[in-house]
Amino acid sequence: MHEASITESLLSLALEKANEARASKVTRINLVIGELSGVVGDCVQFYFDAISKNTIASGAALSFETKPVSLRCRSCEKVFSPTNHEWACPDCRETGVEIVTGRECYMESIEVE
Amino acid sequence: MSIKVITVGEKILGANEEKAKVNKKRLDKHGILTINIMSSPGAGKTSLILSTIKHLRKKARIAVIEGDVASSVDAEKVNALSIPVIQINTAGGCHLDAFMVEPALDNLPLEKVDLLFIENVGNLICPNNFALGEDIKLMIASLPEGDDKPYKYPAMFADTDVVLLNKTDLEPYLDFNTNAFKKVVTGLNPDVIIFPVSCKSGAGLEAWFAWLESVLKGKKSK
Numbered sequence: 432m433h434e435a436s437i438t439e440s441l442l443s444l445a446l447e448k449a450n451e452a453r454a455s456k457v458t459r460i461n462l463v464i465g466e467l468s469g470v471v472g473d474c475v476q477f478y479f480d481a482i483s484k485n486t487i488a489s490g491a492a493l494s495f496e497t498k499p500v501s502l503r504c505r506s507c508e509k510v511f512s513p514t515n516h517e518w519a520c521p522d523c524r525e526t527g528v529e530i531v532t533g534r535e536c537y538m539e540s541i542e543v544e
Numbered sequence: 545m546s547i548k549v550i551t552v553g554e555k556i557l558g559a560n561e562e563k564a565k566v567n568k569k570r571l572d573k574h575g576i577l578t579i580n581i582m583s584s585p586g587a588g589k590t591s592l593i594l595s596t597i598k599h600l601r602k603k604a605r606i607a608v609i610e611g612d613v614a615s616s617v618d619a620e621k622v623n624a625l626s627i628p629v630i631q632i633n634t635a636g637g638c639h640l641d642a643f644m645v646e647p648a649l650d651n652l653p654l655e656k657v658d659l660l661f662i663e664n665v666g667n668l669i670c671p672n673n674f675a676l677g678e679d680i681k682l683m684i685a686s687l688p689e690g691d692d693k694p695y696k697y698p699a700m701f702a703d704t705d706v707v708l709l710n711k712t713d714l715e716p717y718l719d720f721n722t723n724a725f726k727k728v729v730t731g732l733n734p735d736v737i738i739f740p741v742s743c744k745s746g747a748g749l750e751a752w753f754a755w756l757e758s759v760l761k762g763k764k765s766k
Contacts (some may be wrong), residue, residue, distance in 0.1 A: 438558065440557055467698060494546050528731055536555060536557065542548070542550075
């Protein structure tokens with residue numbers, strides 16, 4: 432359900448940027464979404480199609496670039512993908528880890544006419 | 545007509561973060577310590593708030609904002625203690641955001657408040673992504689949920705300042721491994737403070753109250 436508020440935010444951001452550029456139509460919105468962000472693309476597209484009607488972004492394609500989760504070992508700094516339930520560093524077995532990627536939730540660009 | 549690409553490079557929830565800063569500034573002006581309480585449904589958010597009110601109400605003026613998908617049962621429990629409380633019903637929404645908190649602040653006697661608890665909607669997926677204007681993010685994890693929750697909701701555990709590990713009175717009946725839980729949480733979040741407590745028996749709550757009182761004093765002296 433958080434997709435509804437995320438979609439409202441992204442529509443208003445896209446319209447703001449399009450208006451600043453004096454564009455007449457938004458054709459594509461390029462988004463970067465991490466696996467841990469909890470955002471379901473299909474859900475966002477569904478809300479977007481509904482709430483963008485009667486705006487210059489109506490009919491715009493949403494493009495989602497999904498970022499996988501990667502972790503950095505706090506001890507040896509190796510960056511790795513979590514593959515097990517221990518989330519231990521494959522090199523030094525340390526369990527202290529920092530989330531490097533996977534939490535992204537931003538608008539990279541918009542394409543306008 | 546030719547297509548033009550406009551670089552944006554901004555967080556989708558940037559507007560919420562700006563509104564949260566406005567809320568925070570307003571709360572700071574009144575010297576109010578604000579705690580955003582997050583957990584899964586049934587972990588003990590309301591129980592913790594009620595226990596803390598009973599212990600601290602003579603030392604601090606407390607107010608509560610209750611966030612729920614529907615109903616006002618939690619707000620009624622707080623109201624029964626004669627504490628100012630505002631109910632926000634999110635009408636299906638799974639989290640509170642800064643825009644919902646702003647009108648709630650309009651309806652609280654902020655000049656008469658030292659400590660504000662904001663009870664978020666019970667959910668471990670997204671509330672941490674929506675700043676409200678709080679000083680402290682607090683999570684409650686409870687033993688019946690299992691010690692593997694930090695693997696399933698790592699971002700929640702990585703963002704929080706404090707974890708209350710509730711329902712320790714059930715330890716003899718469950719397979720919850722407290723050391724394994726602490727290890728993964730502190731691995732994700734080395735600065736986190738963990739208080740094992742039982743809101744039912746009261747075990748461990750003294751340490752939480754003492755910590756909270758010291759943070760309240762720190763906020764007042766700012």
